[in-house]
Amino acid sequence: MPVPSPEEAGTLHAGGSGGIITESSVEATYDAIGEGSATDVEREVRHLGVGFWIAVAWLVGLITLAILAPYLPFIDDPNVSQADALGAAPSAQHWFGGDDIGRDVFSRVIWGARVSLFIGVAAVTFGFVIGGTLGLTAGYFRGRYERVIIGAMDIMLAFPALVLALALVTFLSPPGTQNASMGTVTLVLTILAVPSLARITRAATLSFAQREFVTAARALGARNSRIIAREILPNVVPPMAAFALIAIAIVIVAEGALSFLGLSVASPTATWGNLIEQGRQSLDDTPWISLFPCGVMFLTLLAFNYVGDQLRRYFDVKEAGL
Amino acid sequence: MARKQVTLTRSEVDTSRPLLEVEDLRTHFLTESGTVRAVDGVSFALERGRTLGVVGESGSGKTILSRSIMGLLPTRNVVRTGSAKYEGTEVAGLAAGALRGLWGTEMAMVFQDPMTSLNPVMKVGNQITESLRHHLDMDKGEARETAIALLRSVGIPEPVQRVKEYPHQLSGGMRQRVMIAIALACGPRLLFADEPTTALDVTVQAQILDLLQAQQTERHMAMVLITHDLGVVAGRADDIAVMYAGKVVEKAPTSVLFSSTRHPYTEALLKSIPKLEHTSHTRLEVIPGRPPDLVSPPDGCNFSPRCAYAQPKCFVEEPVLETGPGGDHEFACWYPVGTPQGAEALARNQADAAVTEEVA
């Protein structure tokens, strides 16, 4: 072909095709989080590995503790000051020590997990219901519909996410207070998650919608609804489920940043972000107030990222096995 | 990385010996599902200026064979044994760093797909001149002139313009010509052409094969022409080696191979190709089944499960590649085609098949 095929140039990296956000941006971020190369694919495929199960165990453990927190005897009331915990270093009594007004840091971390995990799971679930549907239909039906959807998503992505979150949370909260309710934070983070989730689902859909088995199904006389349900979804859901875990980690970080800035769920409710922020003031005297929540949050994020990444690779390879 | 490179001084070379001698070369890949015996004991010798056709289906190891000789395979999880001597110097098993001095100047390779073999973001000219400048220490202008001359010699019109263009501005046939120019740039004595025309249309295929042949004659270069198509090598190779499941099963001068085929696989392959001179709806003779799994190949002869001549012995004992009575015709078969044993084996199988059919 003496004339460059525009499709070729376009799909490679459609920076040329002109949006403000370039075509492959979100997909590229996704790739950056979970890389997969043909070389490691061959070997690391079959088993998920010990690390995977350790990460799963951490998550299951944390989720169990978080859900059962009100009922477990060893988790103190996170909002009650205890005399023996006042600025206390970690001990058998107070595993993560106590804060400057005598609240047990361990139980505050666990109660903080309730907030983080709930918001993470809820925002990603709702985000996928909305964004996933938009992305799936955009990637399948293409045409003007796709351009409108993706254009709208790009405009939303053009706002720096944290700035948008700050603005939304502040202005959705009652006047005069900076503290949002959990519902507000979930809503805001859902709104923020939708564009990325839509774009990723669309990318995954596109890669299958152009395969010949879809044409084959159409040749059999299958209707669009059936093709989406039977041919596309079974291929798109596994990688998206894996990505959902990574997305949860991202939402947890966003919630953390908001509450670090004092803009998430109202204090005294414990959140990881406000625990870290509080403890930061007295890092030299009582570092544990800040460092324990830091550690737990880090391990949780690591676990989500790792499990998501491994699952993604696992699904990827099954297919590459062709 | 300062590593010792293999260098050859022309005066030291013993021209009475073959250019390339391959002896019991094996390349195995260690994978999760087991050891893949991609190349499993291949031996041959190639004289200067001659063409060896290597024919096989996908998975027969023909491509791995060429990359293995050149040393272009990754080193991880690859086991290479056996010997490959180029101009008497052992090259098998050497690290890439040591072989780099030979690449381009002594041995070169033309790859299968011209669409992916050229760097998309580099000008065509630079892709040719970089090896000239690196290996032959040419200056910029000299390299450019040489590149233009090379492009002209491979039949590219307006070479002066072309050196400034990018690969995507050229058609498939033109790109393959550029690939050939790149391979020929530093005057190699041995050229591996790995399915050089598979990705091209038939009318362009003929042009490229002619070009390769012309260049080879002109430069007195030896060539290993790898293909899945017996038609491609029929008129162009001096000798042909037929590969099946990592092994050479038959090797002979081209005319001998076609006139007195000995291995049942070669015969079956020839018969299964639809031919233009046959009237339409001529029933094709098929090779039943599929190529063997290279991780756990069948006992005995690899081809036995699909072979029309197979006898009990074939399923147990593996035949080795041996020179037949003709002198230069080698084949690995217990019941070769065109011999009394072969005819007898075939007759027996056909009789058995008839009986089975009757019973059924």
Added chain:
Amino acid sequence: MAGTGTAHLRDPSETILRAEDLVVEFPVGRTGLKVHAVSGISIDVKEGETLGLVGESGCGKSTTGRALMQFPSPTSGQVTFEGDELTALHGEDLRNIRTRMQMIFQDPISSLNPRRTVGDIVSEPLAVWAEPRRPDRGPLTSAAAVVAFAVAGASALLGLIYAILGVVVLTGVWQSSATFGPFTVHGAAVGLFVAMVGAGGAVTFRAVGLGLWRRDAEGRGQTITAFGVFAVISLVVFAILGGSPLLIAVPFALLAVVAGLLYAPGGSEDFPGLGPEGAKLVDEVLTSVGLDPAVARGKRPHEFSGGQCQRISIARALVLDPKLIICDEPVSALDVSVQAQILNLLEDMKARYGLTLVFIAHDLAVVKNVSDRVAVMYLGKLCEVAPPDLLYERAAHPYTDALIKAIPVPDPEVRPDGVAEKLQGDLPSPVAPPSGCRFRTRCPKAQDRCAEEEPIIRAVGDGQFVACHFPLVDVPD
């Protein structure tokens, strides 16, 4: 060459498929330029005949094949199949043609869904057509059923979300319930209940519609009993909980069930659906393409080789017992030894199922082997149409001749360099094709006239037609 014209077409009454003056163009990005992929191709196929479409890459043969299937519909031109003008059909009417017209693709792996089993893939056509054809239902009942289904489905989703939030409140993650008034224990229970009823209704509607749930007397009895119980429970819970706006969905869910049961005949009359009959048919077809159904059914495509995958594709196309199959390069991705198996299989299937084939390939020898009539294409135009043996004996078009001579022959006696008049150069761009005859830029016989005037296809012998000003054979007047 490469011209237009319809001289080679036969009387419409003799043919089963007829395409006239097909044009397919694609836009090149946003440049305003167009790829002229197919520019005025006319072909026809008789019942039981195999038409071979041959040409090099970029000649538009696959695009033509897809245009016949209306994937996508051609830019202009007409396709008539068994009296139906496909190019004039849309939506459901076009869909109804699909049972009679099938397609096999080049890439055996990409044309099978990697996540479905072979049994699933091959019975998919039956599942698709177990669903009744729309005209079987009145428009009103059909609309009512769809509304009921949609409401049932939506309420299922809504109820589920409601239930999740309710459960969340239950676990106490939300400490201030003030923000979440409706999400209480009560709300969770109601939400869950609505979700169950809604989902039940929606699923039943779909299941009945798909023929998964045969509408025999016994089946209907069971269904009605099951939903009777469901309805009673729903009323009881409704009474206990004191009602909720969401419960409006319940009647719709029940309506969806009833609509499904009443208006969806289980399976259409032509196809057996997914029951034991269907399973038998699938096994039969799998066996006939040379696969052992017992082994193959449960496996996924990646467990098979390319040749076997192509067999599966063929089986899938055969299940509906179509009249016509369009084979788009079905053997190009296969090894030579497997290629012969598939070619023979296609011939066998053609005889067994009384098929008509359009066989598209770039390899003239392959096309010749399977075809009764061959059409040679170049850059979106037809060059020559002839019976294959005649085509080989005396090619009338310089391009056909070059194509034949370029095929490497596995016989060292035929020296390739002995062939005269080899084609030079490459295919011109389909974005800006040459004027007049499109082949002239590479044609050894080209004259000035070829640039000015496009050759029209005309008869040069018994069933042989050529679009060339200077054909290689004598033209009878």
Added chain:
Amino acid sequence: MRYIGQKIVQLVAVLFLVTFLTFLLLNLLKGGPQTAALGIGADEQAVEQFRQEQHLDDPTIVRYVNWLGNLATGDLGDSLILNVPVSDLLSQRLPATLQLMLYATVLSLGLAIPLGILSAWRADSWFDKSANTIAFAFLSIPNFIFGVLLVFLFSIRLGWLPATGYVPFGEDPAEHFRRMILPTIALAAGQVAVYMRLLRTDMISTLQEDFIGVARAKGMPTRRVLLRHALRPSSFSLLTVAAISVGQLIGGTIVIERIFAIAGLGSLIVESIFTRDYLVVQGCIVVVAVGFVLVNFVVDILYAVLDPRIRHARAIA
């Protein structure tokens, strides 16, 4: 050229859209600026007067057009709370943030490119595995945690570097950099990991391309194969992501500026959102949007520089 013209029109359109949406968002949502300016429970008359003075009761669209008109003359309005021109505020606060973002980008690309190339070249080696593990860990540390850890370790425990404060470059370059080290590292850490893993993945797939085999078979030295042949075709997604990361970096600076007490644009945004000083927020958004749009514009041109295919496709268009 026509292409660039088209692009500029597109960018201006996006700017309009973004500022208008911000305007709408800031104005439609509850909690007007008077609450912040006058406090809760201010008497109604004062509120009324304030709203009139600030034209808060005009239709949104009228106010937007007014604001745009002023913008054209370089006037972004005055802060409602501080009573100083918004443009003054921005010019005070912007340098620190820009410097921080620039250092972080330089540092992260400077580390990620060589590391990515090396780990792709030696894929699966000991080096690659450890680099990847570390990168994965960095991906999972939010920058506010990393910032806190850095302060804890280097300022509090080791006392090597100051924990807070900003010194302009012009005043004392050495001190400027000393104070910027920790914030820069905190901001860059996550980016390094993202960039490195991205480049590694793309490099690995490029290294498996045929044309790399050709370059090797030509006898080119490894260095040349990696840098001349493989790097450029592998850099597109890196470029794309680096461009969108500008948005993330702005978010990052908000947090980092808070931790290290730097008076930059990020902290200005937070403060003005808190106080509902909407003209300041609006001004910040304009700056951010312009920056974002410019970066994307540059990246778009870079694509064409890096890839001749895009260049030619555009030339045709």
